[in-house]
Amino acid sequence: QVQLVESGGGVVQPGGSLRLSCAASGFTFSSYGMHWVRQAPGKGLEWVAFIRYDGSNKDYADSVKGRFTISKDNSRNTLFLQMNSLRGEDTAVYFCAKTYYYGSGIYYLDNWGQGTLVTVSS
Amino acid sequence: QSALTQPASVSGSPGQSITVSCTGTSSDVGGYNYVSWYQQHPGKAPKLMIYDVSNRPSGVSNRFSGSKSGNTASLTISGLQAEDEADYYCSSYTSSSALVVFGGGTKLTVL
Numbered sequence: 001q002v003q004l005v006e007s008g009g010g011v012v013q014p015g016g017s018l019r020l021s022c023a024a025s026g027f028t029f030s031s032y033g034m035h036w037v038r039q040a041p042g043k044g045l046e047w048v049a050f051i052r053y054d055g056s057n058k059d060y061a062d063s064v065k066g067r068f069t070i071s072k073d074n075s076r077n078t079l080f081l082q083m084n085s086l087r088g089e090d091t092a093v094y095f096c097a098k099t100y101y102y103g104s105g106i107y108y109l110d111n112w113g114q115g116t117l118v119t120v121s122s
Numbered sequence: 123q124s125a126l127t128q129p130a131s132v133s134g135s136p137g138q139s140i141t142v143s144c145t146g147t148s149s150d151v152g153g154y155n156y157v158s159w160y161q162q163h164p165g166k167a168p169k170l171m172i173y174d175v176s177n178r179p180s181g182v183s184n185r186f187s188g189s190k191s192g193n194t195a196s197l198t199i200s201g202l203q204a205e206d207e208a209d210y211y212c213s214s215y216t217s218s219s220a221l222v223v224f225g226g227g228t229k230l231t232v233l
C-alpha cells in the first residue's frame with residue numbers, strides 16, 4: 001500500500017533554513033506529481049507547492065515563492081522541500097501528498113503522510 | 123491567493139443530512155470542474171472524499187456526494203453517522219498564481 005513518511009521537521013530560528021524529506025513507497029514514485037501542504041496549529045490547510053512527476057514543472061504559493069524549493073529524487077523515491085528565510089508564520093505541520101492521477105488528477109491529493117512539525121521561533 | 127469560503131461549523135443529528143458550502147470565484151470553483159473535498163479527523167492526515175466536483179474515490183461511502191452551481195460547490199452527507207464528525211475542506215484548481223487553493227474548513231458536529 002502507499003506509504004509517505006515525512007521527516008526533517010524541528011525548531012529553527014527566524015531567518016533559518018530547514019529541509020524536509022518525504023520517503024515514498026508502495027507506488028511508482030516516478031510516475032506521480034507530488035504536493036506539500038501545511039497546517040498551522042489549530043488552523044486550516046494551506047497548499048504550499050507542487051512538482052510534476054518528472055520534476056520539469058513546479059508551482060508555489062505566493063506566501064513561500066522565492067523562499068521554498070520543492071524537488072524530487074525519483075531514483076531514491078524521495079520528495080524534498082528546502083525552506084529558507086523562515087518566518088514565524090511558517091510554523092505548521094507539513095504534509096507531503098501524492099497526486100491522484102495524471103492530467104487533471106494532479107489537483108487532487110489521494111494519499112497523505114502523517115506530517116512533520118516545523119516550529120519557527122527564537 | 124484568497125482561500126475559498128466555507129462556514130466555520132455545521133451540525134446535524136444521526137441519520138440526518140447536512141450540506142457544506144464552498145464559495146469561490148470564476149478563477150477557481152466557478153471556472154473549472156476541478157473541485158475536491160477532504161475529511162480530516164483530529165490529529166490525522168486529510169482523506170480525499172470527492173474529486174471532479176462529484177466523483178467518489180474507491181472506498182468512499184455513497185453517503186457523500188458533491189455538486190456545484192456557479193461559484194459555489196457543496197458537499198452533502200446523508201444518513202449522518204458519529205464517525206462523520208470531522209473537519210471538511212474543499213479545494214479547487216485556480217488559474218491565479220497558485221495551482222490549488224483550499225477552503226478555510228468546516229467543523230461538522232454530529233449531535
